[in-house]
Each structure stands twice: as C-alpha cells, then as structure tokens.
Amino acid sequence: MLDIPLRVRVHVETLPAAQNDMGVCDAFEQYAPVGKPVAMNAPHPPKVAGIDSTVPAPAHTVAPVSVVSGTSPVTPPNPPCALLQDRLAGWVSDLTTLHELTERLVRTDALTDALTELLRAGSALVGARRGLVVLEPGDGLGPDTTIGLGLAHADLGHIETVPRSAMSYGRILDGLPGCDREIAQPDLFSEDGLDPRHREVAARLGYAASYALPLATDALGRVGAAVWLYDEPAEPSERQRHLVGLYARYAGEHLARLVEVERARTRMATMAEELLPSRLPRVAGVQLAVRHRTGPRGGGDWYDALPLPDAALGLAVGSVTGSGPSAVAAMGRLRASLRAYAVMEGEDPVAVLSDLELLLRLTEPARSATALFGYCEPALRKITLAGAGHCPPLLLGEGRAEFVETSVSAPLGMLACWEAPSVEMQAGLGETVLLYTDGLLHRTGDAIDRAFARLHAAAAGVPRVLRHDPDAVADHVLRTMLPDGLDAADSADDVVLLAARFD
Known part of the structure; x- marks a missing residue:
C-alpha cells in the first residue's frame, strides 16, 4: 500500500x-x-x-576502536x-x-466508517485517547460532517461553540497563513491568548493538549482536518509525527475517493426523488402513505398516486430493469407516460398498460419493466387492477391479511403484444391495501417464496392500534421485513411500499 x-x-x-x-x-x-x-x-x-x-554508515555510529600498542583491541x-x-x-x-x-x-467503503477508522488509527499512532475529524471539502460541494472518537454528541456540540478561528481544525480548514501543516498545542492552558471559550470547553471535557493534521489531496485540495486530544499536556514525538503524516496523506486520498462516490450517490438519489411525486394527493375516503428507498447506484423503482376525474384515484407502482442514470431516466419517462394514459383512460387499467407497453417497445426496445396500475373508487372502496409481471398487492384488514390474486402476465417489453385481464378487489371499511416492488422482497436475501411469507407475516403482525394509520403500517412492515437497518443499507435494489387505507 x-x-x-x-x-x-x-x-x-x-x-x-x-x-x-x-x-x-x-x-x-x-x-x-x-x-x-x-x-x-x-x-x-x-x-x-x-x-x-x-x-x-549512520552519522551516530560508535567511534572506531582505537588500538593501543601492545594491547588487545577493545x-x-x-x-x-x-x-x-x-x-x-x-x-x-x-x-x-x-x-x-x-x-x-x-x-472501508462508507464515508463514516473511513472517518472512524482514520481517528482510531491516528489515535494509536500519536498516543491520544480522543479525537475528532471534520470533513469539509474545499470546493464547498460537500458532504460536510463531524465524527468524534471518545466524544459524545453533546461533547462535539460543546466544541462547536468555540469560535472557529480559535480551534486548530478551524484554522486549517479556513486556510489561515501558516496553518497548512500540522498544528501542535502541547499545553493549552499555558498558552498566551487562548480563547476563553476554548479554555472553558477544554476544562469541561478534560483535555489539555491537541495535535491537528490537514487532510488534503492534489486533485480535490482540502478535504478536512483531524484533531487528536490528550488528557494531559503532551505532544507526539518526531517519529510519531512522521508516521501519522504518512498515514494522513494516504487517508486523504482514500477520503477524496469516497467523497466523490458519496456525491454521485446523493445526485442519483436526488434525481430519482425529483422524478417521483413530491407529495401524495389528498382524496376523500382514502389515506395514503409511501416509503421509498433508493440503492447507491440508483434504480428504476417508482410509484404514483394521481387524482382522476369522477373523484377517482389512480395508484401505480413499477420497476424498470437496470440501474444507474439511464434506468432513472427511463423510470421518469415511463411514469410520466403512465400519468397521461391514466388521465385519458384510467377506468380501464388494461388499456393503460397496453399503451405503456407499446410506448416502451417503440422507444426503448432494449429495456423491460414491470408495472401495476389500479383504478381506485374510494366511495365504493373498490380497486380495478391490471398487472404486468408485477408482485400482487396485499390486503390487510381486522381479520385478514391476504394477497390479491392477479392474472399471470409478462413484464412490459417482453412480448410482441402484451395483454392480460384485469381483476376487481373490494376492500372493507378501515382496510389497507399494500402495493410494493420486488426490491422489498429481494433485500431480505431470502428465496422468493420465503420472502412472500415474511411479507405476509409482517403485515399480519401489525398491531391493531396502528392499523388506522397507513404511515404506521408502512413503517412496521418495512422494519419487520428489513430489520437492523437493512431498509437504509446500501443495496442494489430499490424499495417502494405504498399503503392506501379506506375510511
């Protein structure tokens, strides 16, 4: 390395x-x-x-042995x-x-993990117990964050109350003259002109010395700054400084790569979110809630809820094959087209998906997609559904949790001419319909049949006191299906979960 x-x-x-x-x-x-x-x-x-x-020979090698006449060499x-x-x-x-x-x-392939590892390694090299690293790229494009080692969130909050120019990391990040290299403060309380607030915070947190290093690269410039805190007056030796300096130079390059990856992920997630509804509509007789998780490379899962004439509501979920910017762009085009078809002929979901399939086949012949569209009449609590290779909805009520049987059909773009019959489902008062994409099943890591069983068990296990709130239902199902933060972890699969409760 x-x-x-x-x-x-x-x-x-x-x-x-x-x-x-x-x-x-x-x-x-x-x-x-x-x-x-x-x-x-x-x-x-x-x-x-x-x-x-x-x-x-080293300069301080022992002096040559002198031999006195008549004696043996010493x-x-x-x-x-x-x-x-x-x-x-x-x-x-x-x-x-x-x-x-x-x-x-x-x-480490996550920015937070890399920053934590940097602090731990630097702490061992310079002999300090605590520290913090401030990530603040010099180009101002972010991401900006502060990670502490041996410091609670409250401790970091106290440190942030100190004027930035009084902290060694602040002087490094602001590029003040003479602060482009290490800054050692071996005895803070004996320094002349120490900021009173800094003195107060140092006494409160119990550190008496600090050693700070810039994190920078030739390509990106300044990335951030790392500071290690000593409990007693101290400073690293020349050997420790050289070792941590070598490590910091390599760490700066690694952090710069992760910053670029994080920026790409953020841009991808922002673009995907902007192509989806900014808010769900309010329609009498039905309450809506949605949960959407985007993978790090950006995927093509989407959803929609569109008010239609005659107090109707169009509900749709779907997934475009592939990942990355091209899949996200295709998802946006497909969703926009479905909205237009739904306004014109939404009462016939089969016609909507047929038009969508024709458009996909003509404009993007190398891509396929799954979709589920439902024409919802809230006053009657009735939904007319048509699906193209998509997962069946799940109906959750007081005494039942069951999948709605839809006709078996191929995804859009797979056949020369797509056609499948629609089905009607009748929901009871207070019941909730769950529409979702297959990413919810794939992220579990189970076989598809076991994933369906887990989804059924998660829906059936929603406490009765939560079933009146579609947001609470969606959260419970998501946490049960993807525990231990799997719903937020990096995954190649997007997740969409749309809940519609009939009042």
Missing part, C-alpha cells in the same frame, strides 16, 4: 520493540542516498546477512552491526504498522 523505496533489503531477526530507537522518519533521513561514495573513502562495515555493505559494547540491525528492525516495525493500518482503511 505504501510506495516507499528502500535501498536496503532487510532480512533480520525480529527484535523486541523496546530495542527500536529509530523509526522511519529518522531512518529515511539517515540513509537517504546522497550520491555514490568515493571508493577509497567509503566505509565498509562488516558483511551481515541480507544487508548491502554499500549502505552509508570490543565496543554495541557493535555497529547490532545498532544497524536495531534501526532496520525499527524500519520494518514502522512499515508493518503503516501497512496494517492502511489495509484496514482501504477496506
């Missing part, structure tokens, strides 16, 4: 960490190539297994080869540590 050239091939026995008196920082400076040594003047240390004898207490082995072992130890920490960082 680290592109650090080595002029020395190391093949030494592992030495105790306590013997390491020189780390990567000192070693690289000591043994950096300074030109080819003169043959007559170049030192020639004894050959040691795995060590190139042309390596220049063996120094620390031969040069042993000292060199100790220092090479320090190199190996430092490189191994950095390799392990960067490996752990690169395995």
Whole structure:
C-alpha cells in the first residue's frame, strides 16, 4: 500500500520493540542516498546477512576502536552491526504498522466508517485517547460532517461553540497563513491568548493538549482536518509525527475517493426523488402513505398516486430493469407516460398498460419493466387492477391479511403484444391495501417464496392500534421485513411500499 523505496533489503531477526530507537522518519533521513561514495573513502562495515555493505554508515555510529600498542583491541559494547540491525528492525516495525493500518482503511467503503477508522488509527499512532475529524471539502460541494472518537454528541456540540478561528481544525480548514501543516498545542492552558471559550470547553471535557493534521489531496485540495486530544499536556514525538503524516496523506486520498462516490450517490438519489411525486394527493375516503428507498447506484423503482376525474384515484407502482442514470431516466419517462394514459383512460387499467407497453417497445426496445396500475373508487372502496409481471398487492384488514390474486402476465417489453385481464378487489371499511416492488422482497436475501411469507407475516403482525394509520403500517412492515437497518443499507435494489387505507 505504501510506495516507499528502500535501498536496503532487510532480512533480520525480529527484535523486541523496546530495542527500536529509530523509526522511519529518522531512518529515511539517515540513509537517504546522497550520491555514490568515493571508493577509497567509503566505509565498509562488516558483511551481515541480507544487508548491502554499500549502505552509508549512520552519522551516530560508535567511534572506531582505537588500538593501543601492545594491547588487545577493545570490543565496543554495541557493535555497529547490532545498532544497524536495531534501526532496520525499527524500519520494518514502522512499515508493518503503516501497512496494517492502511489495509484496514482501504477496506472501508462508507464515508463514516473511513472517518472512524482514520481517528482510531491516528489515535494509536500519536498516543491520544480522543479525537475528532471534520470533513469539509474545499470546493464547498460537500458532504460536510463531524465524527468524534471518545466524544459524545453533546461533547462535539460543546466544541462547536468555540469560535472557529480559535480551534486548530478551524484554522486549517479556513486556510489561515501558516496553518497548512500540522498544528501542535502541547499545553493549552499555558498558552498566551487562548480563547476563553476554548479554555472553558477544554476544562469541561478534560483535555489539555491537541495535535491537528490537514487532510488534503492534489486533485480535490482540502478535504478536512483531524484533531487528536490528550488528557494531559503532551505532544507526539518526531517519529510519531512522521508516521501519522504518512498515514494522513494516504487517508486523504482514500477520503477524496469516497467523497466523490458519496456525491454521485446523493445526485442519483436526488434525481430519482425529483422524478417521483413530491407529495401524495389528498382524496376523500382514502389515506395514503409511501416509503421509498433508493440503492447507491440508483434504480428504476417508482410509484404514483394521481387524482382522476369522477373523484377517482389512480395508484401505480413499477420497476424498470437496470440501474444507474439511464434506468432513472427511463423510470421518469415511463411514469410520466403512465400519468397521461391514466388521465385519458384510467377506468380501464388494461388499456393503460397496453399503451405503456407499446410506448416502451417503440422507444426503448432494449429495456423491460414491470408495472401495476389500479383504478381506485374510494366511495365504493373498490380497486380495478391490471398487472404486468408485477408482485400482487396485499390486503390487510381486522381479520385478514391476504394477497390479491392477479392474472399471470409478462413484464412490459417482453412480448410482441402484451395483454392480460384485469381483476376487481373490494376492500372493507378501515382496510389497507399494500402495493410494493420486488426490491422489498429481494433485500431480505431470502428465496422468493420465503420472502412472500415474511411479507405476509409482517403485515399480519401489525398491531391493531396502528392499523388506522397507513404511515404506521408502512413503517412496521418495512422494519419487520428489513430489520437492523437493512431498509437504509446500501443495496442494489430499490424499495417502494405504498399503503392506501379506506375510511
């Protein structure tokens, strides 16, 4: 993971960490190539297994042994080869540590996880117990967030009350002169001119020193800043500073990549949401609620609720094959077309889907879609349904939870001519109809038959006190089907759950 050239091939026995008196920082400076040594003047240390004898001798190697006439040579207490082995072992130890920490960082694919791992690794490298990282890209396009290590949300709130210019991370993020590198404050309470609010917060939270580093890349510029807090007056050693500096440079590049991914996800989700209804209509006799989850790549699941003539209501859910911007755009075109067909001939759902199938086949022959359209008459509590390869609705009442049988049909765009009969369903007073996309079933990870069984059990298990509220019904079903945050987790499948309760 680290592109650090080595002029020395190391093949030494592992030495105790306590013997390491020189780390990567000192070693690289000591043994950096300074030109080819003169043959007559170049030192020639004894050959040691795995060590190139042309390596220049360290500056603080023990002095040569002087031999007094008539006496035997005196063996120094620390031969040069042993000292060199100790220092090479320090190199190996430092490189191994950095390799392990960067490996752990690169395995994170979520921005929050990467920031947390950065704080943990930096805390171990500089010897601090607590810290925070402020993500604030310099181009102002976000995302902006603050993550703490060993700090509660209330503690972060206290820190944010300190004037930004009085905090080391604030000076780094604002690009103040001389603040483009590390900022060490080894003893906050002995500093002259420390902001009174900063002094108060530091005393309240119990930290007495801090060490801050910028997080930046050549391509994106400033990404953020990380600060580690010491409980007592302290500061990292030169070796610790060099190690955490190497780690921070790599972490900045990784965070920049995750920032771009997060921005793409946000743009995709925003575009998908803008192509869907901004709010559900209010129609007498029926209450509506919807839950929509978009995958990280953007999918083609959609829904609609459209007031129609004669106090009717059109309900629709569907899914377009594929993912990404093209699928989202196709979803928007398909939904807009269905709205037009529903206004013209919504009382005949089969005709609506037939027109939609013809449009899809002519304009996007390489794409298929599933759809379910229902012509709802709230006063009669009746829905006329037509489906094209879509999942059947589920009817939830006081004494029943059952799937509505719809005719078996192919998805739109799969056959030369789509045709399927419609079905009518009658809902009772206070009953709720659930329309959903297959993403709700796929996100469970179960086989399709078991996923249907889980959906039936989740609907049947809605407490009676919640069944009067379609929002509560939708939330209960979603949490039961996708527990432990699976409804919000990254997944290739979108989820749509539309609930309509008849009053």
